[in-house]
Amino acid sequence: MKNILKLQNVQKYYGNENQLTKAIDNISFSVQEGEFVVIMGASGSGKTTLLNCIATIDTVSSGHIYLEEQDVTELKEQNLAKFRRENLGFIFQDFNLLDTLTIEENIALALTINQKSKEEIEEKVHKIAKELNIENILKQVPYQTSGGQKQRCAAARAIIHEPKLILADEPTGSLDSKNATELLEILNNLNRKHHTTILMVTHDPYSASYANRILFLKDGNLFNEIIRGEKSKQEFYQEILDVISILGGDMGNAI
Amino acid sequence: MLFKLSLRNAKRQAKDYIIYFCTMVLIIALLFSFTALMFSDDIMQLSQLMKEFKTAIIFVNVFVVIVMGFLMNYIMKFMLAKRSKEFGIYSILGIEKKQISHIYVLENLIIGVIALILGIAIGMLLYQLFTAIIMNLFEQTYAVHMPIKIETILLTIIYFCVIFVLVLYKSNRKIKKTKDYDLLYAERKNENSKLKKKRGNIFVFCVACVLCVIAFFILQQAIKSDGDVNMGAICIAIVLFIVGIYLFYISFSVCLSKFFLENKKRKYQDFNMFLYRNLSFKINTNSITMGTLATLLTITFVGLTIGGVIQEMINLEMEIQYPFEVEIEFEPDVDTTHLEEKIKQEKGFLELFEYTTYEIQEETQISKNLQNIGPYKQYMEYYTETVLKLSDYNHLRKMLGLSEIQLEEGKYILQIVDFAKKYLSEEQIKEVQIGQNNYILQQICTENMGQWYFNGHIYFIVLNDNEIEENLLFQGEMDGKKLVASFSETTSEEFFDSLQQLVEKENRVMEINGEIVSVETDTAYVTTKGNRLMETRTTLTIFSFLLFYIALIFIIISATILAVQQLHDAEKYRKNYDLLKKLGVEKEKIEELLWEQLFIYFLLPVVIPIILGFIIMFPLEQLFITVIDISTILLYFLKVVTMFLVIYMMYLLATYVELRKIIED
Known part of the structure; x- marks a missing residue:
């Protein structure tokens, strides 16, 4: 299997000479096509910064990030937007749906930005809505729907243009456990059936247990890496908790 | 401590309201400068009519104060909504509502006082500018000086305080009465938007259009070309127009989304979906305000145009009505020697000429010709034909610096006002009967020789001297004696007053409604161009300044309300556009979208007034x-x-x- 994402000695510093904060100290890893990778770490461990750098929203101080063969750190400002809309899909903690648009239109937004034809848009939106079980709320505005439905809509928007990589930033953070499980199942399904590559940031061990592989971050460095392999979810969950306790117990406030 | 905290919060929000603040400064500046004009001795000494200006300014100022009160109240509501979460948190932390509202009042007072001081400072400059313009209009030199009276400043402060106290009292009460929960979650309330039902709104939209069409036809019927104006019908038309405008904006958002979002192809093209959903949502929540703005702007457009046209008309009439500096009309038996002497003594006197205009009370082909033309009907009802001798005519021409004209035997000259010429059919007046003889048209002249209300009305006829003397019918008692004088410079108002005093009065026995009464009348009717010029100039100056004042206030208030509405949602826009950025939309495209959204939003309350105003001009033409x-x-x-x-x-x-700055932050 080929590498879809490769990070080489990525560093990210904030501040000036007197006071330097290393948000990412020195991180290298790669993600293979069809993998479901989770980055875990406590608040302030640099996981969101890392995700933003991969998403080209933030820039690295040094090092390289390759998406397939493309070095995104070398991309020019004017090409970034095009790169994002063609290669990446986003899922956010607070859904980030436009409340003036209907659910259907929110999903279609990613496709209109890529200037697809109306036939293609309609077909894809309905197909994906059926898959994510939000067909019956397509005509409603976000305000009329539940949190779970909103996040499924956000997930639909993230995957509808078939990006090479889906970046999810605490996608279950605003959901109750039932809805969270539902969303994770959906992501899992996408990953299994469509071989969609997913990179998810979370501090919730339960969410993390859905992954193929987990990277632990601490103070801007890779601390540990565990692979699920043939383990059951329960075993994997236990393993995650073990690592967290080594890491210093507290993973934030989610447990 | 609390005050410090709150002041910092206010400062942070100030940038959302910078446009509102500027408008407030501008309104205060206008209010101040017009109040200063009212108290200015320089201006009041210009002309006797300026007293009227003073009264008019007082009325307009009161009106402006009321309008400004509405604006401030409107904006305060926005500010309060935006800060209510902050106040809610204070309240939850155990700070008393009374204390919170004190802080709010104090903050606003500080902003208000700054606006007041800036407004007065700019107002002083504006006052100098206005004075200079008015002085220039009256051809007087004006050196910039600062004779601003203390009354002006006091009155401006009083105006300001009255509004401020009322508005603050209202929002103060609101803070005290609102529950903590509502304060904390006020922001959420705005988000509860549902898509409106379509069919009802499209019906309303059609009703709005029909109402405007009906109003148009009523207006057209109400203003007839013969000068009859049916005020009742005009009022009905105005009410219909206003109702139509409101209904239009109430139903417009649905129609907008129907047009742009029903058609799937148009919907998914470019950013139409994003743009028009945002717009229709915003219009939906603000439809009543939009309707009010559109109504105000329609009134402003129509009012300003009518005002301008009236000025143009007065100027035009001045020019054609007074070719001579002094024009006197008197009865044949009146002695005018003392008037003549007074005129000859006046500075700049050139020449004086006395002549007779002959009146015949029979219709000619010419007046019949004009009677059929709508606009001149009212002038033609009690019409007598005015005839001038060729020798007198040529003398008048010489005085005006025009070339003399030879008139052939048995022919006549028609001297008509320029704008009426196009209604004449030359074919029909080729040969006309005047008195007992027929005359053939030699030529039509249109130079201003007093044919508009001095020598005749609209036109007069010129015949050879001998024709008039031979034809005894011309020696009617309606004949008028006329006296004109030319001057090398414009005469003063005082000169007119002194002439007016020399005119003798006589008691004339008249029959009014069947009763015989004795009425004191002037034996001569005197006009001087200088006096009329001063009068019209004063009226026009008052008129145009006040019109400009009100219009400017309306315009800046409308624009401010729209601006504040948009800036109020800046945070939401920032989130929306941030999402677009993450989804991969270029920065340039985002800026373009923002501009498009603002442009359409600003354009909406203007489009209808422009179209309506344009259409209304046609019936008004009459x-x-x-x-x-x-x-x-x-x-x-x-x-x-x-x-x-x-x-x-x-x-x-x-x-x-402003918005771009916030979004790209």
């Missing part, structure tokens, strides 16, 4: 048709709209720059 035609009116309308758009655009640009 009011001015005797002197001015539709193209002049439309040109004026265009000027008004352009002037408006320039000011409006500045607000639009300022809003765009």
